[in-house]
Amino acid sequence: MRKYKPVELPLKEVPTEFETENAMCPNCESRNAGVIGRLGLRLVFRCDRCRVRFHRPTASVQLL
Numbered sequence: 001m002r003k004y005k006p007v008e009l010p011l012k013e014v015p016t017e018f019e020t021e022n023a024m025c026p027n028c029e030s031r032n033a034g035v036i037g038r039l040g041l042r043l044v045f046r047c048d049r050c051r052v053r054f055h056r057p058t059a060s061v062q063l064l
């Protein structure tokens, strides 16, 4: 499993079942944004193309 340095906010590890989640980047609409961590109940994604970080509330994460 890759480790990411916490840059701004300390991210929590994502359960394995969410590690492969993908989301569409709100900035460039690339679908290559991958999960980099978790902030509370939100998954945090980072876009591979423009490096924008964004959150997405996920229904299944609320089960954590």
Ligand SMILES: [Zn+2]
Pocket (backbone or CB within 6 Å): 025, 026, 027, 028, 029, 030, 047, 048, 049, 050, 051, 052
């Ligand atoms: Zn992007």
